[in-house]
Amino acid sequence: METIDYSKRITTRVKEMPLFSPVLSRIIDILNNEDFHLKDVVQVMETDASLTSRVLRVANSAAFPAINPVDNIARAIPRLGMHLLLSIAVESSTSHIYDKPLSGYESAKGDLWSHSLRTAIAAREIALRVKIDISPGLAYTAGLLHDMGKVIISEFLEGKTSQMVKWCDNSIVDDYIDAEREIIDTNHAKVGYSLAKCWNFPKSLQDAIAFHHHPESCCRENRVLTYLVHLGDIVAMLGGSGTGADTLVYKIQPGYKDYFHISKNDLASILINVLTEFDRTRSLIFGVNV
Known part of the structure; x- marks a missing residue:
């Protein structure tokens, strides 16, 4: 079987790949620590207006009926749960990849x-x-x-x-x-x-x-x-x-x-x-x- 050396081209592609957003990277880093504090996630997410908007849209969707609408990340996280929140963050930040x-x-x-x-x-x-x-x-x-x-x-x-x-x-x-x-x-x-x-x-x-x-x-x-x-x-x-x-x-x-x-x-x-x-x-x- 013929093996073609693509190593340099692949290395270049890796270096050229758009970085994960700093917000997502920080969220992943926080969640990797089992003793993380919810306030840390909130503070990071609030710096990304697009992600905040998307999280609030999901939290206020018909799937989560509530008397009062959710108007901030701190209230949205308990409603959504960390796994769904992470899925939203990854999809929002990596659509150019996935x-x-x-x-x-x-x-x-x-x-x-x-x-x-x-x-x-x-x-x-x-x-x-x-x-x-x-x-x-x-x-x-x-x-x-x-x-x-x-x-x-x-x-x-x-x-x-x-x-x-x-x-x-x-x-x-x-x-x-x-x-x-x-x-x-x-x-x-x-x-x-x-x-x-x-x-x-x-x-x-x-x-x-x-x-x-x-x-x-x-x-x-x-x-x-x-x-x-x-x-x-x-x-x-x-x-x-x-x-x-x-x-x-x-x-x-x-x-x-x-x-x-x-x-x-x-x-x-x-x-x-x-x-x-x-x-x-x-x-x-x-x-x-x-």
Whole structure:
């Protein structure tokens, strides 16, 4: 197989990628601390007029009937909850990243956001179900961000999708991430890690993004979080939400069993919860009736 060196071009794309808004980066940083104070989130969000407006619109929507309208962020947060608030903040700040079609994966506009949101919900649900010492909110955040490297490498994979799928089907490579490596000498997880590092994300999120297809290779400190995202990713795909040609062309890494137990019945129940919560969240953020 011919390997083409795209490393310089990909590195340039990473450096040219528009930065996450400072507001979103700060919110992620605050929420990564389990002892965060609500007032810290309020103070940061209030500096972004567009985000504030969007949060208040959702908080005052028909989905949250109340006698008195919400007129400030401090009152909106308890009504919405931190997970929905984070989803609104990420979508509002990253539409230039998540809303694009990924031609190199043959996926449509909006597929990446839908898959990322379902992965986030699934990772959170698994964390809650298995009762481990990992913040469900952290699992949710990592799930939202896990596939952002695809935005960078998609253009370099364009026209090669059928070849990559064939390699996977014929066991020439182990999975789709290995197929990416054969073509461009890197993969979306590594490139996502580069973005996360460039944007000064917490180390826990950097690792979860870098190793979400191979959690066994992650440092022990962040391995459980990475397994949560790994399984959340699989659950999202099983629910029919992938990012195109690579959907379900990955292997479940069984090492999670060394850290927590989750049965097939648990996963089936979680999948139902994911589908329900996804529809609710999408409806609230985008005003889509489902």
